[in-house]
Amino acid sequence: MSLQHFSTKDRILYAAEELFAQQGFASTSLRQVTSRADVNIAAVNYHFGSKDNLVNEVFRRRMDVMSAQRLDALHRALETAPGQLEPILAAFVEPALAMAQDRHGGGAFIRVIARTYAENNDSLRKFLSDQYGHVLREFAKAIAGCVPGLGKEELYWRLDFLSGALTYAMADFGLIKRPSGVSEATHRQRAAQALIRFAAAGFQAEAH
Amino acid sequence: MSLQHFSTKDRILYAAEELFAQQGFASTSLRQVTSRADVNIAAVNYHFGSKDNLVNEVFRRRMDVMSAQRLDALHRALETAPGQLEPILAAFVEPALAMAQDRHGGGAFIRVIARTYAENNDSLRKFLSDQYGHVLREFAKAIAGCVPGLGKEELYWRLDFLSGALTYAMADFGLIKRPSGVSEATHRQRAAQALIRFAAAGFQAEAH
DNA sequence: GTCTATATGCAGATAGAC
DNA sequence: GTCTATCTGCATATAGAC
Numbered sequence: 043m044s045l046q047h048f049s050t051k052d053r054i055l056y057a058a059e060e061l062f063a064q065q066g067f068a069s070t071s072l073r074q075v076t077s078r079a080d081v082n083i084a085a086v087n088y089h090f091g092s093k094d095n096l097v098n099e100v101f102r103r104r105m106d107v108m109s110a111q112r113l114d115a116l117h118r119a120l121e122t123a124p125g126q127l128e129p130i131l132a133a134f135v136e137p138a139l140a141m142a143q144d145r146h147g148g149g150a151f152i153r154v155i156a157r158t159y160a161e162n163n164d165s166l167r168k169f170l171s172d173q174y175g176h177v178l179r180e181f182a183k184a185i186a187g188c189v190p191g192l193g194k195e196e197l198y199w200r201l202d203f204l205s206g207a208l209t210y211a212m213a214d215f216g217l218i219k220r221p222s223g224v225s226e227a228t229h230r231q232r233a234a235q236a237l238i239r240f241a242a243a244g245f246q247a248e249a250h
Numbered sequence: 251m252s253l254q255h256f257s258t259k260d261r262i263l264y265a266a267e268e269l270f271a272q273q274g275f276a277s278t279s280l281r282q283v284t285s286r287a288d289v290n291i292a293a294v295n296y297h298f299g300s301k302d303n304l305v306n307e308v309f310r311r312r313m314d315v316m317s318a319q320r321l322d323a324l325h326r327a328l329e330t331a332p333g334q335l336e337p338i339l340a341a342f343v344e345p346a347l348a349m350a351q352d353r354h355g356g357g358a359f360i361r362v363i364a365r366t367y368a369e370n371n372d373s374l375r376k377f378l379s380d381q382y383g384h385v386l387r388e389f390a391k392a393i394a395g396c397v398p399g400l401g402k403e404e405l406y407w408r409l410d411f412l413s414g415a416l417t418y419a420m421a422d423f424g425l426i427k428r429p430s431g432v433s434e435a436t437h438r439q440r441a442a443q444a445l446i447r448f449a450a451a452g453f454q455a456e457a458h
Numbered sequence: 459g460t461c462t463a464t465a466t467g468c469a470g471a472t473a474g475a476c
Numbered sequence: 477g478t479c480t481a482t483c484t485g486c487a488t489a490t491a492g493a494c
Contacts, residue, residue, distance in 0.1 A: 065276075068273075068274055156367070159364070159418065159423040196444060198424075199419070199441060199445070200444070202418060202423075202424030203419060203445060203449075205418060206417060206419060206424070207412075207418075210367065210411070210413060210414025210415075216406075216409075216410030218403070218406050218407055218410055236407040236408070236411075237407070240407075240408055240455055244448035245448075247448060248447075249444070
C-alpha cells in the first residue's frame with residue numbers, strides 16, 4: 043500500500059499493521075516501522091508514547107469498525123430472518139471477510155488478530171475482552187435462540203470452534219491455496235460460505 | 251515441571267518449550283531459557299549452535315510422536331470401524347489432547363504449535379509441511395471415504411476448519427474457562443468430544 | 459562440558475536544536 | 477512536528493580458561 047498521501051501518524055499505523063501481520067508484535071521493531079512509513083524514528087514516541095500503546099491503537103482502529111458491522115448485521119438478520127441460524131453465522135463471518143478484502147490494509151489486520159491469540163499479551167487480551175466481549179455474548183444469545191436444546195457449555199465450545207476456524211481460514215494459515223483462475227475475492231467468499239455451512243451443521247449437531 | 255533430573259541439553263529443551271509456549275519464539279531470549287533451565291548461557295550455543303536450531307529441535311521432539319500416534323489411531327479406526335467418520339476425527343483430535351495432558355511438558359507444545367501458525371516463520375512452515383504433510387493427506391483420504399458426495403475443495407476447506415478449531419481450543423485461546431469443580435483432564439476430554447461431534451456434523455453437511 | 463568475560467549490534471526511549 | 481544525537485540496556489554469539 044502506498045502511504046505517501048497520509049499523515050505521519052497514519053503512515054505509522056498502516057506500516058505497523060502490515061509489519062505486525064507479517065512478523066508479530068515482538069519481532070517488529072519500531073525502527074522497521076518508521077523505516078517502512080518513511081518517518082523519523084522519534085515520531086513514534088511523539089505520536090504514540092510507546093510501542094505498547096501503538097499496538098493498542100492499531101487494534102482499536104479496525105476492531106471498532108468490525109464489531110459494529112457484526113452487530114448491525116446480526117440485528118438485521120434477527121429482524122429479517124428470525125429463527126434462522128445461517129444468517130446469524132453470516133453476520134459473524136462476513137465482516138471478517140470484508141475486512142480481509144479491504145483495500146486499505148484491512149487484510150493485514152485479520153492476520154494481526156490471529157497473532158493476538160498466539161502472543162500471550164495479557165493486557166491486550168484483557169483490553170479485547172473488556173471492549174468487545176459484549177459482541178460475542180450477543181451472538182451467543184442469538185444462536186441459542188435457534189438451537190434451543192443446546193446446553194450453555196456446549197454452545198460456548200462451539201463458538202470457540204467457529205472463532206478458531208474463522209481465524210485460521212481468514213488468516214490463510216491452512217492447506218487451501220487459491221487456484222490461479224480464481225480471484226482473491228471469490229476465493230474468500232467461497233471460504234466464508236463453506237465455513238457458514240460447516241458451522242451451521244456443527245451448531246445443530248446433537249450433543250452426546 | 252522440575253528439571254533437576256535431566257541433562258543440560260534436555261533441561262534446555264524443556265525450558266525453551268515452556269517459554270516459547272508462554273511468550274512465543276521471538277520474545278523469548280536465550281537468557282530466559284538458560285536461567286529457567288539453570289544452565290549457563292553459553293550452553294545453548296554449545297549444544298544447539300543457534301537459537302533457530304533450538305526452535306527446530308523443540309519441534310521435532312514432539313511432532314514425530316504426535317504424527318505417529320495420529321496415523322496409528324487412524325489405521326486402527328479404519329480397521330475396526332470402517333465407514334464411520336467420528337473415529338477418524340477422534341484419531342486426529344485425541345493425540346493432540348493426549349499431548350496437551352502429557353505430564354512431561356507436552357501441554358506447552360500444543361501452544362507452541364498454535365504459535366507457529368501465527369508467527370510467519372517460512373522455514374519452519376516448510377519444514378512442517380515437508381515432514382508431516384503426508385499425515386494430513388491420509389486423513390483427507392479417509393474422510394473422503396466416509397463422505398462420498400463431498401468435493402475435493404470443500405473437503406480441504408473443512409479440514410482447515412477442523413485444524414483451526416482444534417488449535418484454538420487445545421491452546422486455551424477461547425472463551426471457555428475450566429469450571430473449578432472440573433479437572434484439567436476432564437475439561438479437555440469434553441472439549442475433544444465436543445469438537446468431534448461438531449466437526450462430524452460439519453463434514454457431513456451438504457455443500458451448497 | 460561448563461564457566462567467565464567480552465565482542466558486537468540493535469532495541470526502546472528521550473533531550474534538545476530547528 | 478520533525479529532526480539528530482545519544483543514553484541505557486539487553487540481545488546473540490564466541491573466545492578461551494578450567
